[in-house]
Amino acid sequence: MIRLILLVWACCLLLLPGRSYATHIVGGEMGMQHLRDSTYVLNLVVYFDAVNGDPGALDQSLTAAIYEKGTNRFVEELPLPLLQNTLVDYSDPACSNASLTTRRLIYARELVLHRKQYRSLNGYYATVERCCRNRVIANIQNPGAAGQAFLVEFPGVVQANGEAFRNSSPSLFPPLSDYACKGELFYYDFGGQDPDGDQLVYEMVTPLNGHSTSGDPKPDRPASAPYSLVRWRTGLSEDKQIPGTPNLRIDAQTGRLEVLPTELGLFVFGIKCSEYRNGVKIGEVRRDFQMLIINCPRNQAPQLQVEAQGQVLPHTPTGTLAFAAGEARCFQLRFTDPDAASRLKLSMRAVNFSEKLPTPTVTTGTVRSPGNPDVLVSTVCFPKCFNTQGKVYQLEFIVADNGCSLPKLDTVRVAFSAAAPPDQPPTLLTTAQLPLRVHPGDVVKFAAIGQDPDQDQLSLTMRGLGFEAAPLGATLGLTTSAGEVRGDFSWTVPCAAIDRGLHEFEFLLTSTSECYAVQTQRLVIPIVVEYENEAPELTSTFPTSSPVPEAPPVVVTLPLGGIYEATLLGTDADPNDLTMTAAGKNMDLASMGMQFTHQDGRGKATGTFRWEATCAALENQPLEVTFTLQESTCRPQPRQQTVRFEVLRPASPAFLPPNIFTPNADGKNNRFELGNVLPPDLCNNRFGDIKIFNRWGTQVYRSQNRSFSWDGGGLPEGVYYYLIEFTNKTRFKGTITIAR
Incomplete structure (x- = not known):
């Protein structure tokens, strides 16, 4: 931001008859600010003599024109409406003078710089022209007829490589309504600021007169460059705009303006601020202004x-x-x-x-x-x-x-x-006995101890390198005292740790000193999690020990009512805790006459199996029982043996019944009997009854006794039909003939 001094010689300014516009302009500048995307705002600041300027010369709008640099090709014109009208403040209100008052008029509007329209690498300039300056200006010729060309230069919005280019003009510091004293150093620091961070360079320049005149003070369209300059009074120049020891000058880098004036009067001066990006000039702004030099009461320095x-x-x-x-x-x-x-x-x-x-x-x-x-x-x-x-x-x-x-x-x-007080670095030690090699289930405990010889505030943190420590159950309990912090590390190694193997725990000790930056000490404790597991062994007294799951099951066969016993033994070389179980396939062991008792333990488990072949087993066979030996470890390898149990059915004689009998009381073949010809009664498959029918389907005999004996019941000779039913719906049919 550039700071300039607003000085108006209002106390000595006399309005002459005629055009009021001839004495109202104090100075001003233009700027171009980027808003968003391709939208910018063009602004004009005009400084107006608020005491002696004709209110009718205070324009409600001004016209700006934009030209391409180098070629002076006209691009567009646009009206700038008056948006703000404020008074300019004194740097010290106690030094203010009612006859020295200036207004700051801001004219602005938004415009879009289209890529196709504003892509010249030469850049562009916007201008506004207005006449006239104060008649009593002491350092230029014919000031009452001198106009002012407001000018800002800005780059195109497209670079040579086709990429978009954004830029905002430097914002100039608002001038102050101050005056300078003859024979005393007048100064002001102008620390410039640019919204884009561009480099700013300041220099004194001759104010632009332009094309406006007292006859045409407000051209309909501002003309293009070149612009005429104001003409300096004899003996003055661009380097000597206000005479003094030193003359008015500005520091190119800092923007500090200073002069020790040797003459009284109202003096106009011009300053240019150029902006550079990467060493290339991309734009400039100008400000014209006035400085009043008066005699001041003597003031001694403090x-x-x-x-x-x-x-x-x-x-x-x-x-x-x-x-x-x-x-x-x-x-x-x-x-x-x-x-x-x-x-x-x-x-x-x-x-x-x-x-x-x-x-x-x-x-x-x-x-x-x-x-x-x-x-x-x-x-x-x-x-x-x-x-x-x-x-x-x-x-x-x-x-x-x-x-x-x-x-x-x-x-x-x-x-x-x-020099600040000395600060010694903290130390971080551990009680861990390295190397640490552990197994799942082990409990790891050690302490990390941080100390600071300067009694600085300490903090200690722990984290896993490449893994999260908390989900694995690692904790750090902290105890603090003056100049010391102790962290007690505890970790019950989980099964989830075996995949990673090496776990590096980082302990970070931070020492916070009143006078120095934070100091840290780092300690890494490696813990190797080892895991090996041998599968347990399962043996039994079953006919064939088959611990492999893919092997066909062993078959145990008993007659109905028979009893079978077997023992099982599980061992583990690691040793892990072993558990032995027996489970029937889709059946309950006890309901099938089976019993299983087991004794579990570390590295060894035993089991005893007993089976009595019952009718329930006969009716629900085949029966399968799986014996499982399970180990308690991270990646268990269970062993199983499946045994099939079958109940033998008694042999049944061939059903060869007689087909004739002779109830003639001769003592030979007098009765119809089946005896051992019938299948034996077995569990729920037992003899139900026998029915005998004549040839017309009339039942003539029935008995529920498998040892029945039919004497024909005095029926006549002929063929009769019988039906035998067992409780499981087994049927036997045939004919029997009565012959006498």
Whole structure:
């Protein structure tokens, strides 16, 4: 941001009959600001004589024209409406003069810089022209007929490689309604700022006169370059715009404007601010303004005395003050002013360092008036941690009075160095006995101990390198005391840790010192998780031991009512906890006459199996029982043996019944009997009954006794039919003939 001084010689300005526009322009500048995407805002600032300027010359809008640089090709024109009308402030209101008042008029509007329209590598310029300047300007010829061309240069929105280019003009610091005193140094610091961070360079330039005249003060369309310049009075030039010792000048890098004027009057001057990006100029802004030089009452400079380490320091130091560690690094400031009732202000400025400055105990006060002292005393103390890192810092103490138009100063520059208290690094140790090789289920415990010889505040943290420690169950319990922190590490190694193997736990000790940056110590504890597992072995007294799941099951066969017993043994070489179980396939063991008892243990498990072949087993066969030996480990390898149990059915005789009998009382073949011809009764498959029918289907005999004996019942000879049914619906049919 550029700071310029707004000075209007209003007290001496006389309005002449005729055009009021001839004396209203004080100065101004233009700018182009990027808003968003391709949208910009073009703004014009005009400084207007608020005391003597004709209100009718205060334009409600002005017209801007945009041209391409180099070719002066017309691009477009656009009206700029008046958006803001405010007064310009004095730097010190106490020095204000009612006849010296200026208004700041802002004209602006948005516009879109299209890529196809604004792509020239030469760049562009926007201009507004307006006449006229104050008639009483002392350093140019015919000022009442001199116009002003407001100008801003800006780059195209497309680079040579076709990429978009964005830029905003530097924003100039608002001028101040101040004046300068003949024979006294007038100065102002202009620290420039650019929204894009571009480099800014300042220089004095001759103000542009342009094409506007008193006959055509407000052209319908501002003309293109070149623009005529104002004509300097004899003896003056661009390098000598305001005569003085020195003449008006500006520092190219800092923008500090200063002059010690030797003449009274109203003087116009021009300043150009060029912006550079990567060493290439991309744009510029100009400001024209006026400075009033008057005679001022004599004002004597204030006086400042700086004391440190028991000695009064000279204004320009001849040596360096060295503040040792732990020593108070304080300056005592005594300041006064020869003038009566002078209001003083104390400030400091770091010359060659950027650290934050302390606040003086007294910064303002009035001297040499009733009830006030002749000398003000203030103390400035840097904190004990302030450290110049072995360098020599330069510090300026400045006292300013309240003289007009600018305060007079007294400055004392002090060179000093300061050391902070020593800070020793912390230490971090561990009680862990390395190397640490563990297995799942092991409990790992050790301590990490951090200490600081300076008793600084300590903190200790733990984390896994490449893994999360908390989900694996690792914890760190902290205990703190003065200058020490202890972390008790505890970890019950889970099965989830076996895949990674190596686990590196990082312990970070942080020491926070009042005066120094945080110091850290790092310690990494490697813990190797080992895991090996041999499968357990399962043996039994079953006919064939088959611990392999893919092997066909062993078959045990018993007659109905038979009893079978077997023992099983499980062993593990690791040894892990073993558990032995027996499970029937889709059946309950007890309901099938089976019993299984087991004894589990570490590295060994036993089991006893007993089976009595019951009818239930006969009716639900085939029966399968799986015996499982399970180990308690991270990746168990169970062993199983499946046994099939079958119940033998009794052999049944062939069903060969007789087909004739002779009930004639001769004692031979007198009865119809089946005897052992019928299948035997077995579990729920038992003899139900026998029915005998004649040839017309009439039942003539029935018996539920498998040992029945039918004598024919006195029935006539012939063929009869029988039906035998068992309880499981088995049927036997046949014929029997009665012969006499």
